[in-house]
Amino acid sequence: MEDFSEEMLNENIPQSFSLNGQHYESHSKHIVDENGKIQGSVILILDMTDIKAYINEIKRVRRQAEKASIAKSEFLANMSHEIRTPMNAIIGLNDIIMEECGDTEIYAHAKDVQSAAKNLLAIINDILDLSKVEAGKMELVYVDYYLKAMANEIIAIMDMAASQRGLILKYECDETVPCCYNGDEGRIKQILINILNNAIKFTEKGYVRTYVTGKPGKGEDEELLIFHVEDTGCGIKEEDLNKIFEDFRQVDSKRNRSAEGTGLGLAIVKHLVELMEGTIEVESTYGKGTKVTITIPQKIVDRRPLSETPRPLEAEEKIGEGFTAPGIKVLIVDDNVINRKVARGFLKRYAFDLTEAESGPEAIELVRANRYDIIFMDHMMPGMDGIEAADIIRKDCDENGAAPVMVALTANAMEGMREHFLKCGFEDFISKPLDSKELNQLLLRWVPEKYRQKEDEEEEGKPLDPAAFQIEGIDMAAAVQYYSGDEAGFVDLLELYCIDGKRKTELLRELAESDLLRYQIEVHGLKSASANIGAIEVSAMARIQENAAAQGDRDCIAAQFPALLAEYETLLAHIGQFLKERRQAEEKKEKLPALSLWKLREQTTSALEDLQYFRSQECAERVEELLRHELPGEAEERLLQIQEQLRLYEDDQAERLLGQLLGILGREEE
């Protein structure tokens, strides 16, 4: 105690000391007389042992909480990567299954996996967004954007979703509001997509209407953009109106059991709108519909009215100079074999190094391994669409993905689609059916001058003579409008149309009654494939069916599908007959002269030897060469069988058949 006595007398400075494991604190106060002289001191000694332990405990808990909070942030940051990576693997591998399974039941399951995985991914993104908003970490990214392009993009995305549910998506835009703004375009899109998604989700029939307008804001260069989204859906009860913006909330959960979702969407929307200093209002009549009004102040960049939105810069156009550029690597991505063939036909004259891919995932793989200069990417493909594939190519394929010029191919030539594609990582856009002049202009824009060579004297095959193709159901005048190539190329097209037809008739029959979405994609393909060969009747009927499928109009499909199928099958039969006759005529003309029996035996022996030495490809080439010659009936039949076995990698079978053929030839020689 003596060591402390001095300090203990220091007024107002508490002293801490420990004694026998106990902690104390002393407080002193001087007692002063009227002359200011210290007469004595009051010393208070407190036993702090318990309090100190308590304070330490609080400090410890707080440290833990801080750690946890840091951990939470880190966890969320990591989660996006850790969950998205395997999710992408699941979605990617599932796409491969869908591509390769060739079994409708497995395809259907894989399709379910795909949609479930995408839903899950959307939920994860929602949760991440919400936690970002809550942590105050959501930052707005300001860019200049054109209102019209943004609205068109959103409508294009939502139109698909609406038509899948048989709803009509109406869209109007006040053409007098300024055209260009500065703000967080991505987040505004997110808000509107969320609202529209909800409207579509909760509307059984009728329409969803979007109206965009604006009014002058507070400052001179501020516009209050107003988005109305109105639906004829189930509506919200008055007592529930306040709850819809709460986290994890779905009102009327009994009734809406069918509607999926985390209930996070609107909470995020509200946070985002408030972050932009905007407002969101909901009016609703239960059972009749809901109207959401979102008002967001945006800085005006270009005061010209919406109707005068400048078109994206068009490169100066040189008309029609043909050229070749053999060094340019071009990738064509389209799920439809006929469309690929057509594109190939159009591009042939440029002598590019052409590669084809029949799906987004396949294109991505090719881009990972190869550096292309130009990629033509179809928009509508089953599984992964062109926009998604383009996005992955740009983001995940390193330099190979950054280098190519990407051109969107689309049959939906809606206004504003160009802007839409340009936003999605594409450099350019061309509509189907392809037009050779338009394509040439496009290529002049993107193939650097130094790679272009002046077009040589073209060495073309026999030009297409429409008179030689008298096929019922095919209008050659329509065909030549779109087809630019030689006669052999057109025959190839017809052949493909036929081969594809066998598969497609079966598939259509099956899908018309079950899977409307896939049916829509298939009739869409049929529409453009048929237009390509001039089968305008089938094309027109397919178009009607495509629209019916988009509207979910099963009655119309049921009523008119049989007629389409009948017309299609008749057409296929006509084309088949035409091709058969043509083949027969040509075989007579073009088959190489018959081989001597000795030569035939020699080649067959070599083919067998190839196989015995595991040179399957060489063997297949030899068999193909043999089949070009005039052959005795039995030998030709055997060789065709052998060719088929080789295609199936049944080399043992092929070996056996070759052995038998040798036996037959041997007997004949004797």
Added chain:
Amino acid sequence: MSQAEEREEKKTILAVDDTAIILTRIVNTLRDRYRVITVNSGMRALRYLELEKPDLILLDIQMEQKDGIETLQEIRERKDRADIPVIMLTGVEDKDIVLKSAQLGVRDYILKPFASADLLERICRVLQEEASKEEQ
């Protein structure tokens, strides 16, 4: 390119699988860089190995008659073929099979369905490892 030249320049890969579509994918993925020999059974693979020694074997596990593990065991029993690097291809993820393949010195293990880029990358890696082994 003549066959002899091709053999000079390109390494040879033996692909063993009894599904045509898988063989087609393998051929499409590899043919630019490698000479690919395709066989659709373990027996044919063993017969091929009597004639030539490929630089690498891609071996499917689940095949009718002789499965991948049996085939691999027989390859390992052959003196001058035992050291060929093998990558297993399989549709099932079976612990016992992984263990057994590991005991048999499998170099890598690819789960079907595979991505082409992945296949190419793994083959490249194994062949590079082989090359650096030879240098030492």
